[in-house]
Amino acid sequence: xxxxxxRRLGLAxxxxxxxxxxxxxxxxxxxxxxxxxAPSPAIAALQAYxxxxxxEASRSGVxxxxxxxxxxxxxxxxxYAGPTRADxxxxxxxxxxxxxxxxxxxxxxxxxxxxEAPVARYYPAFAAHPQVKVGHLLNWASGxxxxxxxxxxxxxxxxxxxxxxxxxxxxxxxxxxxxxxAAPGTRFRYSSGDSNxxxxxxxxxxxxxxxxxxxxxxxxxxxxxxxxxxxxDAAGTFVGSSYSYMTARDLARIxxxxxxxxxxxxxxxxxxxxxxxxxxxxxxYRGQAAQPGEAVPGGHWWLNAELPGAPRPWADAPADTFAxxxxxxxxxxxxxxxxxxxxxxxxDRDGSYRxxxxxxxxxAAFAEQLQP
Amino acid sequence: MIRRRPFRTLLALVAVLLAALAWQNRAxxxxxxxxxxxxxxxxxxxxxxxxxxxxxxxxxxxxxxLPLSGFFDDPLKRRVTARGLGSSQTAxxxxxxxxxxxxxxxxxxxxx
Numbered sequence: 001x002x003x004x005x006x007r008r009l010g011l012a013x014x015x016x017x018x019x020x021x022x023x024x025x026x027x028x029x030x031x032x033x034x035x036x037x038a039p040s041p042a043i044a045a046l047q048a049y050x051x052x053x054x055x056e057a058s059r060s061g062v063x064x065x066x067x068x069x070x071x072x073x074x075x076x077x078x079x080y081a082g083p084t085r086a087d088x089x090x091x092x093x094x095x096x097x098x099x100x101x102x103x104x105x106x107x108x109x110x111x112x113x114x115x116e117a118p119v120a121r122y123y124p125a126f127a128a129h130p131q132v133k134v135g136h137l138l139n140w141a142s143g144x145x146x147x148x149x150x151x152x153x154x155x156x157x158x159x160x161x162x163x164x165x166x167x168x169x170x171x172x173x174x175x176x177x178x179x180x181x182a183a184p185g186t187r188f189r190y191s192s193g194d195s196n197x198x199x200x201x202x203x204x205x206x207x208x209x210x211x212x213x214x215x216x217x218x219x220x221x222x223x224x225x226x227x228x229x230x231x232x233d234a235a236g237t238f239v240g241s242s243y244s245y246m247t248a249r250d251l252a253r254i255x256x257x258x259x260x261x262x263x264x265x266x267x268x269x270x271x272x273x274x275x276x277x278x279x280x281x282x283x284x285y286r287g288q289a290a291q292p293g294e295a296v297p298g299g300h301w302w303l304n305a306e307l308p309g310a311p312r313p314w315a316d317a318p319a320d321t322f323a324x325x326x327x328x329x330x331x332x333x334x335x336x337x338x339x340x341x342x343x344x345x346x347x348d349r350d351g352s353y354r355x356x357x358x359x360x361x362x363x364a365a366f367a368e369q370l371q372p
Numbered sequence: 373m374i375r376r377r378p379f380r381t382l383l384a385l386v387a388v389l390l391a392a393l394a395w396q397n398r399a400x401x402x403x404x405x406x407x408x409x410x411x412x413x414x415x416x417x418x419x420x421x422x423x424x425x426x427x428x429x430x431x432x433x434x435x436x437x438l439p440l441s442g443f444f445d446d447p448l449k450r451r452v453t454a455r456g457l458g459s460s461q462t463a464x465x466x467x468x469x470x471x472x473x474x475x476x477x478x479x480x481x482x483x484x
Binding site: 056082083084088089090091155156160161163164165166168169216228229230231232233234243245347 | 410424
């Protein structure tokens with residue numbers, strides 16, 4: 001069969017562009033490639049904001065433990081403070097939730113579950129809530145009467161009870177025992193309980209034998225992550241809400257995976273549709289004007305999305321910015337358009353740190369000038 | 373009666389309300405004293421044996437407004453016990469991937 005010249009040209013172009021892509025695209029091997037970047041006033045300004053003198057007595061102000069900037073697959077900035085070093089597996093707190101979502105993404109690509117399926121299909125202890133679907137949990141929209149506040153309402157905080165007292169033996173079971181006070185899928189309410197029910201459902205999806213190693217076999221090992229620790233409760237369920245640890249450089253690998261739409265080298269580790277779901281605002285989310293700077297919930301990731309009638313949460317960062325965010329200033333920011341991944345570990349004990357300010361300074365220091 | 377003893381009636385009313393509130397929140401109140409020991413033991417254990425930070429740093433890292441009445445870190449067993457509000461709690465390091473977890477039963481603090 002003769003091949004039309006036009007088609008031949010198309011094929012040739014495709015091959016050439018793929019080869020070009022493979023040449024231009026950098027990926028970390030055992031270590032990250034490092035690009036030398038000359039000092040500049042913009043980098044000095046970033047450093048001044050992220051690493052002011054630490055006051056260990058008052059623990060006030062911005063207290064970064066680590067700041068790592070990856071541009072197009074290469075380290076362009078890296079600094080540590082306090083006792084944290086390049087090889088410290090730092091607690092990520094609620095960044096864990098988005099890491100759990102990435103692990104679920106691998107299971108999703110393997111056809112282990114559907115977003116529209118009831119959670120109880122994979123986690124029978126959730127039988128009291130037959131209408132709650134996996135997708136609802138990923139949007140933090142289970143409708144359960146969960147109380148997330150901790151430091152200011154420790155008596156009634158569901159999270160404190162789950163992590164430290166009444167719920168600690170079986171955190172997902174503790175969350176499942178909460179009554180519903182809204183229809184599933186109708187109301188956003190940030191809930192560490194929803195995340196731990198997902199962590200328990202993962203066991204039903206992949207099987208009890210594969211479960212204890214699944215985060216490693218599914219995600220960490222393919223990405224070359226060697227520092228990860230993920231604590232479990234007494235029931236053996238990963239504390240998906242809070243207790244994963246890894247080095248800043250390893251967390252940046254997950255950032256690069258997300259920046260490149262779930263692809264790691266040649267392999268589409270997370271389906272593109274999964275990443276698209278992660279990055280889609282929860283449909284029934286109502287932005288609160290009273291809380292400017294609050295990112296928009298997606299599928300277990302946080303989005304700098306512009307919703308109708310509201311400015312985007314981080315005005316100085318592009319609208320395609322999304323992030324995994326945790327207690328005390330932990331953050332993994334992904335800026336796909338700018339080809340930037342930013343890891344920040346911290347010990348912020350007051351609310352003075354601003355995502356927008358850090359991103360603004362990172363962009364000023366490291367965003368590549370667009371060629372005209 | 374109310375007109376004759378207005379303060380006593382008010383006090384009784386407040387007491388009844390408080391009792392009702394306590395009863396309504398009994399599960400929360402019962403668990404509350406365990407928080408400080410459990411938080412300290414767990415987060416110190418992870419700070420020390422997962423993140424690998426120095427002991428002095430971890431002691432400051434877990435410090436809260438409520439004081440501890442006892443604390444013991446057993447580096448050989450990688451086991452941390454903390455006592456506050458009359459409740460002792462123990463966290464144990466389990467392995468390089470598993471990190472630390474609170475034990476169901478606290479290990480008694482050593483006699484000092």
